[in-house]
Amino acid sequence: MFQTCSEPGRTKGKAALVWAYLAASALLLAACGPSATQTPSGTQSEQPPQAQGQPQRGGAFRVMVSGYVSYGTVDAHRASFSPPVGFAGQSVNQIVKRNLNSGKYDIIPDLAESWQVSPDGLTYTFKLHKGVKFQNVPPVNGREFTSDDVEYMIKRISADPSIVLDKWKDLFTRRSDFTSVASIEKPDKYTVVVRMKQPDAVFMHNMATIGTIIVPKEMIDENPDRLIQDKIIGTGPFICKEYVPDVRQYCDRNPDYWKKDENGTQLPYLDRLEKNFYSGGDTSGAIAAFLAGQIEALAGQGGGPPSLTDADITTITKQMGDKAYLITSSGGNFGHIRINAKRPPFDNVKMRRAVYLAIDRQQIIDSTNRGGAEISALIPPALAGGGAQSVDDLLKLPGYRQPKDQDIAEAKRLVKEAGYDGATIDMNTSGSTAVIADLAALIKEQLGKAGINVNVKLTANYQDHLNEMLADKFNLTYTGHGASPDPDEYIYKHFATKGARNYYKFSDPKWDQLAEKQRAAVTDEERKKAVQEAVAYHAEVAPSVPLSATYNQFFYRSYTHGFGKPVQNVDGSAYFDVYWMDKR
């Protein structure tokens, strides 16, 4: 099933693998290269093995989840990144969610049976499933889910003072997500009507974001701080009975779960979920557990920090043979060069454009991502349905096309015209990992070819780097962040004058107009067109240099089935209800 670079003899081969892993992973990498990471955007490089027969009930699905779990919030309403979602994902539902199986991240119903948007884009009407009950756990004790719970969720995410204590409101970093909501009406228990102040194309994205989960008010009120801390109750497929931060979370099948599969069989199929956290930042325990059959899934590259190295993936691939499969999808982490458009020399558009043209993205991917990524424009290619360009289209464009001679010549000309030929410019970036340090060195080399001398200044950690950006103390910097399935993240939040993440200090009236236009678009077609306009204009004014979108990779044991594309973390999606195993 796996591609391998060689087939060593059994015992000798194993010893070689161990020693290569421990002592000479770099050599191994050079010899083997990535084995299963070459994948076109949005497609799986390895398909799960075809299961024989119908999905089967039963079994305990065990995973190891990385990260300092106890030192991130588990309150998904506060932030939509991995730890809270991993904590809550299996126990809750959303009103609508992203379809991770389609490869297009389209929005599909979950607790909503259907929804309608008025032609003017000002009214959203959600029809909810009837008879859905919360888990039969105190204090909610299996009460029915109703439209009140939807209103409560939107208000809590918005840090409404009637729900969130004043002292914690700053922690609700998503509180501006629903500022365009004018009112929420509940004509009956199963209908929610959301009226908007103005059309907001991002509203449905915010509803479908994985942190937008339905939790009962009673659970929140139970805690004097009104924060989600170590208990999660929802309408989801699993009831979590034990949570020990940094150690484990055990969840059992919800016998009253409301969803059924296409054959009318009640979901979920699995009896139990066991999540063991490896919190120390060392992956060897997780690799050993997967090899020894103690867990069913293992996050690979892009699966949340710390991810596996290429050498780890090669080792696991060879050891497991057909006992495991690897699923790869694009869009894990979006890497780009941020340019400070306010300070000289990059207040000059010619200089920004020169950097945009001179950078050889493929070389960066080959050197630092070792094939575990694909080139990206402003919006990662995996989101091509939302107006992004595909990899094939990008390769025809200036800045992306190969060979680089033409672009470098053009970049040199622009640098000369701008009057900065031979000037030295500081590049401030995080030195938190060797990969970023290597990448900075490569950028220095590439820009040198265009006549831009770069002086690399590394900070000790990412936070210092972030502080420098917040304090406007940078000219050029490399940054990677989680890819969002909605274009607004890349267009408005990062580059609009009022954008919350506009570290670039970029301010351009035409851009602001385009950013507002895509937000105000009512139909999908209108929005796609507006996004494409913005993407094209971004290449002209170059407030940043998009580089790559990394692949997400996850190993699964061959007796496990039902997995979609890994997007956040191995347990990050709320899709556990359809996972099943032929071995228990």
Add this chain to the structure above:
Amino acid sequence: MTRFIVRRLLMLIPVLLGVSLLIFTLMRVVPTDVAAMMLGENVSTETLASLRKDLGLDKPIPLQYFEWISNVVRGDLGRSIWLPDKTVTERLLQRLPVTFELALIATSVGIISGISFGVLAAVRQDTWVDNVARAVGIIGLAAPSFWIATIVILFPAIFWGWSIPAAYVDLTENPGNHLMKIVPAALVLGFSLTATVMRYSRTTLLEVLRQDYVRTARAKGLTERVVIYRHALKNALIPVVTISGQAFARQLGGTVIIETVFNIPGVGLLMIGAITARDYNMVQGGILILALFLAFSNLVVDVLYAVLDPRIRYS
């Protein structure tokens, strides 16, 4: 002796104050704003300032220290900045037993196996047994514990498809799985102590075996077993007791790395997470408690010297 103990206990006060000042200062000089970490990228300057005020980080650092130490003196180590639902003391009490168990097993294994191998190597000097023991001793001293730990974790998985349990469980919940998780970690943690004790035991025993009284004992026709165990070993082990007395404290420090690699939820792992997250109260409280235990264990060792060796008298 009582006066000595009282004096040592009183001396703990400036020591702990010094530790508290040091760790407080270190945490404040480390770059990175915990408020910025909590709020992430998507944050305005006003929001950041507001959270800093809520957390008391806007006050002058000397005042922050004074407020914190005043509470500590009253027995209140404060609350975790990130997880305010539990006090620092509660979270430490949850984790301390795990760390103590690990350090205690590592120390016991290190001392017992170190002395055993040391004696064996000495009585079989220059045989293959001695050579192997010395070679293992050198590895134990030279190889970093995280590297040995990685081998211990990965080797069985790659060669035999077996691994140390992925999940940590309490002793009361599943003694078998608990021990399978803790014992390999303790063996790795105690490996360097084994090597140290082995080398000391071997060297001192060889010295003692060359003493006149040992020769006399042999001349009297005593068996080699009696000569070694009844006459030589007791004297040979005095320096070993010194090392062993400090061993527990050393092992406590070593748990940070071992807990991280083996994923054992003790104080070490808690501290790593807290330092990474700049959870000031948790780090300050944790280090202070560990310092307290270290100071006490040193005191206990000093008292034990007097008990074990009648020539030592404290005044």
